[in-house]
Amino acid sequence: MDILQISQTALTVILGTIGLAIFGIIFGLFYKGVDRKLSAHMQGRIGPPIRQPFRDVRKLFVKENIVPENAISWIFHLAPLFGLVATISILLYLPIGGFNPLVISSGDLILILYLLILPSLAMVVGGFSSGSPYATVGAQREMATMIAYEFPLAIIIISMAWRLSMEGVRNVFALSSITSMPIWNFVGPLGFIGGIILLLALVLVTPAELSKIPFDSPEAETEIAGGLLTEYSGRNLAMFYLTDAVKTLVMASVIVALFFPYNLSPLFGLESYLAFAVDIIFYLVKVLLVVLFSVTLIRVAIARLKIDQIVYTYWVPITLLSLVGLIFLMWDQTFMVNFDIQPVFQMLGLA
């Protein structure tokens, strides 16, 4: 690697991170506003305007940044920063708006899985460092929730990668491989059902990743007064607020990349800037639909679960659901090879 290449990569990473940070924060807050507006309408309320999350952040910035006397001050300050920074860094590895990931050859899906843990871990550390019983209970619950949903999430990712490996794909965990070969394009009827089951399982994992109802017991405002965020205020709370917004965009982008990586420009034969514009708008619409189904609809429809119910839900029904999805994919591959079954897309004339 020569100096020119190194400086080119460094410049891409620096400018890309700045751009993606701004993009992630603005659109994360926008989707938060849309989510609040839609959920309000679903509950028969008018709800706040879509720009309300931007106002919330502005208001938090003029509030006092209180540090409790029991808190470990430097960890208390560092945790919200670390959470937001880690979440922004994930955006670099995700295909955004029809483009390939910014650092396509520098990280894969396994890395994204690990990076997704960091914001939750930052909240746990921040909660424990608060020195408040409510925050400690919240942090304890967040840890249990993390361990619970990681299990089905890992099964979903491994299932997708295994099916890709059966198609002879070399880097099965690379997002460029996954987006260039969407699972729906090559699976038979059983695999198609398996894919839908895995998608459903991932949609159910998303609210826990984002600490949304019914899996928001670590915060549980009406029960433990905000849990691990109880003692946070002012700009530190604003950092966690922004982390939540960016993470919503990240999780929705992961689902889009894994299951709906299609673009509109090839369908209409578009090129150049028009193609970019159409693909970016299409990507934003896909993210909106994912947020609507995996966050808004679920949190409006279901009441909060207790922490033991959360663990049970993820370790028993949702893990079994993902295993069933995996078994369907395995059976599908065997049937396709032994009985010469065509992929569903080919049967429907879509391939």
Added chain:
Amino acid sequence: MLPFESLLKTLQTGSGFWNPLVWIVAIIVALLVVLIIRGFGKKDYKKGTSQTQAFLSGNPEYDKERMHIKGSNVYWGFSEILNWIINLLKKMHTGNVSDYVLWFVIIIAILFLSIIIPAGAI
């Protein structure tokens, strides 16, 4: 000593890859962006006043030792919900060899149906 070139290479595990240097550069840049955004917020608060006491819904604060959540409670959600599995496993340990063989046969049958046949071994 490691040559400088090797530090710039992407780590390959066979099926996965990661370049830590790129990530470090990214988080340093992201940290600077976040610090600038955070800088717009108010820094100060009234130290030593009642606002710095832990929020306990108006309840009095006891000694630190009594307010602390014990380590044994950290995984409470798990221990509570997985009790039935532990009890089930305890029941399964009858000490009777024929019971163990039966479980062995059942598990082999499940693996056969779910993994061995789909994997195309038969």
